[in-house]
Amino acid sequence: MEPIIIEGTPKTPTVKFDASAGIFEIKGRSIPENSVEFYKPLVDWLDGYKEAPLEKTVVNIKLEYFNTSSSKCILDVFKKLEAIHKAKNEVEVNWYYEEDDEDMLEAGEDYESIIRVPFKMIEIVE
């Protein structure tokens, strides 16, 4: 599978989905007005990956800001990962948040409570 590599902009995150390494990363800011337009290709790509995933998939989410419109799209990404996990493959989500950013920690905990995939909350200390 071709990897997805998208450079970040002030309103959209940097994305690196590497199927051959099983490492997926979303990093930066995700505050576009139209988040579906941005996330749909990622969700579609995961549908493809889901057909033949690696034994272990690691997902790193390092968001500084995300808007509520992105929050639904990020949930769609996680739902694909949940399906991969359900099919007896290892999936691990590392949810990064900056020191003192309790809102970002809580957002990670929201997903953790909805999605049946192991989450690790990782504080970034500057």
Add this chain to the structure above:
Amino acid sequence: MSFDIENYFKDQGKNNVILFYKGNVDSDVINHVLDTVEDKLVQGNEQSRLRKKVYNVLVESLQNLYHHVDKVPPDFDDQTSERFGMLTVQKVDKGYKIITGNFVHADNVGKLEEKIKRINRSSHEEIKELYKFILNHQRISAKGGGGLGLVDIARKTGNKLDYTFREYNDDYSFFCLNILVEEGDHV
């Protein structure tokens, strides 16, 4: 019945205004406002926690305008803005006030007010649960909104949503949302 929107809006927040905007709320305007306010928060040496909260709430307020404003009344002086909104960002004692103003068609007032009242009678814990419920169960609407903006604002600020509807004419009200974002714990 119609009244001077601008004066009325400016009365909602008068001192230490760091940004005022009125007009079309499109993607470029949102970018510009976010950049300007972010710079001012950095210049003002605000704690990163407050900076992030203000930024987040500002994103949601602007995108609420972007996704949800109704058309302006036919006698209103700005007929060219597709999405007319007003915004004031004001420095206050322990934080910032973000005030938005927009027209709401009379048919939509009841629904919006009901939504706000539901949020305002909820505890912080209930708001958290409401957020998760909407996140998990509601699809993104045709307008592009997720239905989470106001819930998110209430959750992040920990404050009740302070709002007014003022009747502009039989068909329209002018809606002001006055959001206080403060330092410190809200839980």
